[in-house]
Amino acid sequence: MDTGRRVEQLVGAAARLFARCGYHGTTVREIARSIDLQGGSLYAHIGGKEDLLWTICERAARQFHAAVSPVADSTVAPAEKLRAALRAHVGVVAADLPAATVYFHEWRFLGPDRQALIRERRDAYEALFRRIVAEGRRTGAFRAEDDAFPALLVLSAGNWLAQWFRPDGPLDPDAVAGRFADLILGGLSPAVPSAPTTNGRVAGPARPAVEVTA
């Protein structure tokens, strides 16, 4: 875990290349050359290709936790807490899209031990979101059948973001997170005071099934 300038450049270059071409689709030579280093010279700075992947993933896991954990531990109301957690998550993704992409998709190419470490941290991270949902359900702030699905919906939106978000787009990360939070908290259907649902289907005709489309 050298903090040398060259090592940082290598980690950054590796993240960009791993994100674009995949871990196995990237050559150590390409990483070296992208920061004007000769072929095998990157071994003067790092132990091996997998070390670069590990550094990227380990840092990303830490940053997600560091961003969301204080939100989860705060005392704001559940709805605003979930909103803030999503905003924090989206912020980390958007702050380093290549690193987030690698963290989401290439971590499984780590060796078994490191893979297990990442998996542990990822599970603990997801638990933060489930706990926010659980708190909201307990206080009556959320209506949901379980903790897992709402948490999964938030994380799905937050993770898939890495596939489409571009920093030069029209919306900044906070705005994107806000839009998703509005949808997930408020729902797409205009509020009909919580109609009882039966297995995911509205019990009885909720509103007239008018059809104005071609």
Place this chain on the structure above:
Amino acid sequence: MDTGRRVEQLVGAAARLFARCGYHGTTVREIARSIDLQGGSLYAHIGGKEDLLWTICERAARQFHAAVSPVADSTVAPAEKLRAALRAHVGVVAADLPAATVYFHEWRFLGPDRQALIRERRDAYEALFRRIVAEGRRTGAFRAEDDAFPALLVLSAGNWLAQWFRPDGPLDPDAVAGRFADLILGGLSPAVPSAPTTNGRVAGPARPAVEVTA
């Protein structure tokens, strides 16, 4: 596009291996050996490694379209249409998890021309969901600031599914889709008849910010 039994086995084996190890992390030898074929013998059945990737991606694109397109063209009310579209999408993902995983993540390793073809189809597919949202907004069945984010939320949930869904899990694909649809349509917060929102933040204290947590 041979339909021989051996070719089908190769496509299936390739999907499984590409999904687990990635396109570049998989060897043509591994694919061949997984269906009891010798090293280079798979070239008696296919033109090259990339052809396998192409077949997987092209079929997946077609199946997603075939499943959702009739739903989008139907005349059911927007909320049920969006629910049915998500159910159809989830069904395709769950029916062949390896193929869906490869379609979502490995298509970018196709050559430029084939890559462009997949991108076109994917864009057209996403437009189906945006159109459902547009229809709902037009008829007043949906409240949303635009078409893109609700569509993106549905697709995020449906695509991220390939990362965690396991066929031996407690919920079948229809149940999973139903849970997500309930959340997206109904929202997590109990229905306070549509309070005007300002930039993703509820205007004024919507409900008492009681805090019952530690």
Place this chain on the structure above:
DNA sequence: CCTACCGATCGGTAGG
């Protein structure tokens, strides 16, 4: 469908 082989390229190292 197999055997045997091809040139190219891979991650990594020695020696300076």
Place this chain on the structure above:
DNA sequence: CCTACCGATCGGTAGG
């Protein structure tokens, strides 16, 4: 940090 090199493995082919 470079040059020159290592064995191993890659996708693909020839000839049968």
